[in-house]
Amino acid sequence: MDRLLELLEDNGRMPLNELAGALEMSESEVAKKLEKFEREGVIKGYKTVIDRTKLDDAPQSIIGLIEVNISPQPDTGFDQIAREIYDHPEVRSCYLCSGDYDLLVWVEASTLNEIAEFVARELAPLKNVHKTESHFMLKIYKEGGLYFEPPTSDHRLSISP
Amino acid sequence: MIELSRTVESLAPSGIRDFFDLVMSMDDVISLGVGEPDFATPWHIREAAIKSIEDGYTNYTSNKGMPELRKAICTHLDKVHQLNYDYEEEILITTGVSEGMDLAMRALINPGDEVIIPTPCYVSYYPTAKMAGARVKLLNTEPDQFKLNPEKLADAISPASKIVVLNYPSNPTGTTYDKSLLEQLAELIIKHDLIVISDEIYSHLTYDLQHIPLPTLPELRERTIFFNGFSKSCAMTGLRIAYATGPEKIIGAMTKIHQYTMLCAPTTSQFAAIEATNHGADAIASMKKEYKRRRNLVHEKLNRLGLDCPLPDGAFYAFPSIKKTGLDPTTFCKKLLTQQQVAAVPGTAFGPGGEERIRISYATDFQQLREALKRIELFLQSL
Numbered sequence: 110m111d112r113l114l115e116l117l118e119d120n121g122r123m124p125l126n127e128l129a130g131a132l133e134m135s136e137s138e139v140a141k142k143l144e145k146f147e148r149e150g151v152i153k154g155y156k157t158v159i160d161r162t163k164l165d166d167a168p169q170s171i172i173g174l175i176e177v178n179i180s181p182q183p184d185t186g187f188d189q190i191a192r193e194i195y196d197h198p199e200v201r202s203c204y205l206c207s208g209d210y211d212l213l214v215w216v217e218a219s220t221l222n223e224i225a226e227f228v229a230r231e232l233a234p235l236k237n238v239h240k241t242e243s244h245f246m247l248k249i250y251k252e253g254g255l256y257f258e259p260p261t262s263d264h265r266l267s268i269s270p
Numbered sequence: 271m272i273e274l275s276r277t278v279e280s281l282a283p284s285g286i287r288d289f290f291d292l293v294m295s296m297d298d299v300i301s302l303g304v305g306e307p308d309f310a311t312p313w314h315i316r317e318a319a320i321k322s323i324e325d326g327y328t329n330y331t332s333n334k335g336m337p338e339l340r341k342a343i344c345t346h347l348d349k350v351h352q353l354n355y356d357y358e359e360e361i362l363i364t365t366g367v368s369e370g371m372d373l374a375m376r377a378l379i380n381p382g383d384e385v386i387i388p389t390p391c392y393v394s395y396y397p398t399a400k401m402a403g404a405r406v407k408l409l410n411t412e413p414d415q416f417k418l419n420p421e422k423l424a425d426a427i428s429p430a431s432k433i434v435v436l437n438y439p440s441n442p443t444g445t446t447y448d449k450s451l452l453e454q455l456a457e458l459i460i461k462h463d464l465i466v467i468s469d470e471i472y473s474h475l476t477y478d479l480q481h482i483p484l485p486t487l488p489e490l491r492e493r494t495i496f497f498n499g500f501s502k503s504c505a506m507t508g509l510r511i512a513y514a515t516g517p518e519k520i521i522g523a524m525t526k527i528h529q530y531t532m533l534c535a536p537t538t539s540q541f542a543a544i545e546a547t548n549h550g551a552d553a554i555a556s557m558k559k560e561y562k563r564r565r566n567l568v569h570e571k572l573n574r575l576g577l578d579c580p581l582p583d584g585a586f587y588a589f590p591s592i593k594k595t596g597l598d599p600t601t602f603c604k605k606l607l608t609q610q611q612v613a614a615v616p617g618t619a620f621g622p623g624g625e626e627r628i629r630i631s632y633a634t635d636f637q638q639l640r641e642a643l644k645r646i647e648l649f650l651q652s653l
Contacts, residue, residue, distance in 0.1 A: 119636070127571075127640070130566050131563050131567050133566060265304050267299060268289055269303070270305050270392065270615075
């Protein structure tokens with residue numbers, strides 16, 4: 110993968126001058142490349158990873174991981190039915206998987222009830238969905254490569270030759 | 271009244287000891303003073319060590335090191351560098367390069383023999399040469415971008431000169447040597463019949479050039495003791511394992527000392543080293559990529575802050591000049607530590623040539639490194 114993308118995947122907020130330094134390129138070259146990646150849709154966007162447990166006033170967030178079994182359609186395979194599911198705003202991520210189920214749907218809502226409603230009213234009744242299994246996320250240890258628990262401490266001496 | 275050895279008494283204590291105590295007394299310090307990788311030893315290497323203990327391999331090995339390990343290293347050197355060493359007579363497994371350095375000095379030096387050491391250099395070269403009874407000539411490489419200048423070497427060579435110590439990529443400067451410079455140095459070394467102690471422990475961390483081991487140069491193999499190991503490349507400093515290769519006569523003499531003082535390198539670590547030699551390449555490549563990215567960040571930022579810093583070609587150190595601040599390195603480092611909680615090592619700890627410099631280790635997590643550089647910027651603004 111392109112080195113610029115590797116750096117941004119790690120830290121989407123890395124300033125241009127630091128990117129330029131790390132890549133041994135000029136800032137304008139980096140900006141140009143970045144714009145190209147954005148235009149071509151290689152870069153989908155920039156998000157922030159938030160640890161909500163650290164906030165007192167944050168609205169509660171419940172994450173449901175729902176395994177969905179669907180019947181593929183003659184022309185569109187899994188894609189059409191998947192779209193019907195992932196177009197719902199509650200769906201944060203949606204993946205087609207191999208194994209016992211077909212779709213893994215990551216749903217976010219502020220109460221358990223909202224997720225239950227979503228499954229009962231929107232997901233399960235769909236014509237080609239014949240089974241769902243919901244899991245509720247209890248604790249995040251690590252997300253997007255970032256530790257939510259403190260990482261293993263550094264055992265090294267602070268100064269060594 | 272206890273009277274100590276005069277040689278030991280005459281050695282200056284390590285230049286970083288006071289500083290270490292100061293750092294330990296403070297909280298929230300980002301240390302750029304660490305001379306070892308921040309990565310954990312790759313799991314498959316740790317597993318090999320653990321398995322050897324589970325299997326009961328907790329006894330001595332042959333003095334020279336396990337034949338499997340010696341064979342693996344010789345095969346590796348042959349494959350990668352076309353360097354041919356006999357695993358039975360021309361390699362010794364040591365407890366880190368530091369032990370090997372001490373053995374080499376003691377195996378070669380007679381009273382009055384002269385050792386030439388380019389500086390700034392790793393902290394152990396001078397003391398080990400002195401303890402072996404050598405006269406030491408230090409050559410300051412600062413005016414030559416931290417590379418040993420062949421003309422200056424020629425001037426320094428006297429009839430008593432016996433050994434030159436080379437270290438590339440270098441701790442503390444990050445400098446490495448290219449082929450043409452090595453060839454010029456080789457010519458002098460051959461002409462004056464010198465022996466080279468070549469510490470190439472950072473060879474795997476060479477970023478822009480191809481690392482050229484000294485013994486690969488014509489006629490240098492028979493007069494070079496080549497040091498390398500796994501501490502830096504595979505992040506296993508605490509396992510204390512390295513090796514020396516060289517002519518049978520010298521390796522034999524080093525083995526003689528080693529068998530009386532160390533007996534053998536730690537067995538567990540030898541098992542880890544076999545795994546590192548045979549299967550460590552991927553882990554080494556991925557760590558190298560990360561170091562290079564950090565190097566570019568550090569180099570760009572330090573120069574932008576006006577701390578003139580040559581681009582380090584290898585290892586994980588930058589050695590910027592702090593001359594423009596008007597502070598000596600010790601004062602600079604103490605102030606930086608107390609005001610911004612960032613630790614670096616004063617250049618003076620590494621001998622002549624470090625009087626206006628500090629050593630910054632970028633064996634630190636990328637985000638931490640960015641934060642530390644930000645703090646250095648604030649510190650410079652406060653001066």
